[in-house]
Amino acid sequence: MRLENKVAIITGASSGIGKETAILFCQEGARITATSRSVEKLEQVCKEISGHEEKVIYVKGDVTNREEMEEVLRKTIDTFGRVDILINNAGITQDALVTKMTKEQWNNVINVDLSGAFNCIQVVAPYMLEQGSGVIINASSISGLYGNIGQVNYASAKAGLIGMTKTLAKELGRKGVRVNAVAPGFIKTPMTETVPDKIMNMIIERTPLRRMGEPGDVAHAYLYLASDDAKFINGEVLHVDGGLVL
Amino acid sequence: MNGNGKKLEGKVALVTGGSRGIGMAIALRLAQEGADVAINYQRTKEQAEEVSKLIDQMGIKNELEKLALLIDNMDTREHAKEVSRKIESMGRHSIICQANVSDAEQVWRMRDEVVRQFGKIDVLINNAGITRDKSFAKMTPQMWSEVLSVNLDGTFHCTKAVIDGMLERKYGRIVNISSVIGRMGNFGQANYAASKAGIIGFTQTLAKEFASKGITVNAIAPGFIETDMVRSISSEAMEKVLAQIPLRRLGQPEEVAGAVAYLVSEGDYITGQVIDINGGLYI
Numbered sequence: 156m157r158l159e160n161k162v163a164i165i166t167g168a169s170s171g172i173g174k175e176t177a178i179l180f181c182q183e184g185a186r187i188t189a190t191s192r193s194v195e196k197l198e199q200v201c202k203e204i205s206g207h208e209e210k211v212i213y214v215k216g217d218v219t220n221r222e223e224m225e226e227v228l229r230k231t232i233d234t235f236g237r238v239d240i241l242i243n244n245a246g247i248t249q250d251a252l253v254t255k256m257t258k259e260q261w262n263n264v265i266n267v268d269l270s271g272a273f274n275c276i277q278v279v280a281p282y283m284l285e286q287g288s289g290v291i292i293n294a295s296s297i298s299g300l301y302g303n304i305g306q307v308n309y310a311s312a313k314a315g316l317i318g319m320t321k322t323l324a325k326e327l328g329r330k331g332v333r334v335n336a337v338a339p340g341f342i343k344t345p346m347t348e349t350v351p352d353k354i355m356n357m358i359i360e361r362t363p364l365r366r367m368g369e370p371g372d373v374a375h376a377y378l379y380l381a382s383d384d385a386k387f388i389n390g391e392v393l394h395v396d397g398g399l400v401l
Numbered sequence: 402m403n404g405n406g407k408k409l410e411g412k413v414a415l416v417t418g419g420s421r422g423i424g425m426a427i428a429l430r431l432a433q434e435g436a437d438v439a440i441n442y443q444r445t446k447e448q449a450e451e452v453s454k455l456i457d458q459m460g461i462k463n464e465l466e467k468l469a470l471l472i473d474n475m476d477t478r479e480h481a482k483e484v485s486r487k488i489e490s491m492g493r494h495s496i497i498c499q500a501n502v503s504d505a506e507q508v509w510r511m512r513d514e515v516v517r518q519f520g521k522i523d524v525l526i527n528n529a530g531i532t533r534d535k536s537f538a539k540m541t542p543q544m545w546s547e548v549l550s551v552n553l554d555g556t557f558h559c560t561k562a563v564i565d566g567m568l569e570r571k572y573g574r575i576v577n578i579s580s581v582i583g584r585m586g587n588f589g590q591a592n593y594a595a596s597k598a599g600i601i602g603f604t605q606t607l608a609k610e611f612a613s614k615g616i617t618v619n620a621i622a623p624g625f626i627e628t629d630m631v632r633s634i635s636s637e638a639m640e641k642v643l644a645q646i647p648l649r650r651l652g653q654p655e656e657v658a659g660a661v662a663y664l665v666s667e668g669d670y671i672t673g674q675v676i677d678i679n680g681g682l683y684i
Contacts, residue, residue, distance in 0.1 A: 321684045324647060324681045324684055325647050325681060325684065328647025328648050328680070328681045329647050329648075329649060331648075333648070340670075362612075363608060363609055363612030363613065363672060363673070364612045364613070364617075364670060364672060365612070365613050368670040369670070372669065372670035372671075375663075375667040375668075376668075376671075378667075379659075379660075379663040379667065382659075383659075384656070384659030384660070384662070384663060385656070385659060385660070385663075385678075386656060387624075387648065387650075387652035387653070387656040387678050387679070387680050388656075388660070388676070388677070388678050388680075389647055389648055389679075389680050389681035389684075390647070390677075390681040390684035391676065391677050391678075391684075393671075393674070393676065394671065394674050395668075395670050395671055396670070396671075397612070397670050397671075397672065398608050398609065398612045398672040398673045
């Protein structure tokens, strides 16, 4: 049990990587607050975490809404008494070529993927600083590292998260709070389901390991970085991408 | 998968430079995860004494204390045995195997010995490394060659020796120990920095060559870790280093071992990566 006595807040926990992370963290002994915009989906996830019901609460939380995230934190503290781990996993895509991308598409993705993580950190970090310990993990992406056609909004947000991660590793690291990022490649999730088969096959062919990643591959990266095994790792961007370079 | 299972049950690991420091922590951790472990060490006390005699003849016999320390550090066989005993007490199998990794012939002999004992090698940790620090102006070609031949040639020889078996079984996990010095350079370490940066290029190339064959190749770049190698740094210099590390402390060998365990057991979708373990020293 690698997260015994730890309390984690996981954003975007209703599907894909976030859901897998919620399940894995519970198996590893953590108590968790699962949050996302959809309460119905969260309820479903919590049902799937069988045998650990007492370790899970779910709270509606739109990361762009500061008040909702404050409520997420308040309920976490009320229920579990502390918070050790924040997984900024929530993210969306709204792809379009730059000439066709609307201002709204740009804003939506930047708001959720980049400003959302900022919101959550501003809400949660003060508690971690007071504790003198904590781990924050941001979900960047291979798109943020190399760029990706049709994703100028997403790539900008995910590259921004790397700058945020490195800055906060310096600011908060001195006070015992580690900040790291995971940069997944192409992972089998609802988000990548919309990618046309033809493009997906091309990507798999270019991936040295010749397959898409599983949500569990990323969940295990979160687990490793959140665990005490990684307690000298700070400001790192861990690529979980099968060796793919875009 | 849950944390209580033995994730490396049935796997055989070879850890070079496994008798002390980071290598020892890695060997113990892999055994804890269920692997059988071969621990490579470089020198015996007898060899060390021979070296010391040579040094003696070269006329620095006044530095006896330093020499004694040197011999003690070189007596890696006893250290390796101790690590091996610890692993056996955990219920895993372990052997020790002497080889100077810079010597291809010795490496192949070591490979044969491990395969004879354990039947295969699934996991290779290229950890053996040395330093010969000197400002560049004063660095001799020999100091350059020694470091390059252990740190970089050694990584080549060991990988070369195990790769065929991994290709045959379509499974392999290789982790090369680089260094933050290979990322950022350091005064007095032109040789060490070059060797450790070389390891990164080596890692990325092999990751591409072998990914489709079920073999992942990654590197770890530790920062300042509390080992004998780092303990020789003056306390003044160390204070300066600590001030640059956001986490305000040195790392522990076990923290490097944790990353190795992660990469070889759960990092199935990770290849060609360099994991920095430096407390934020180099971001």
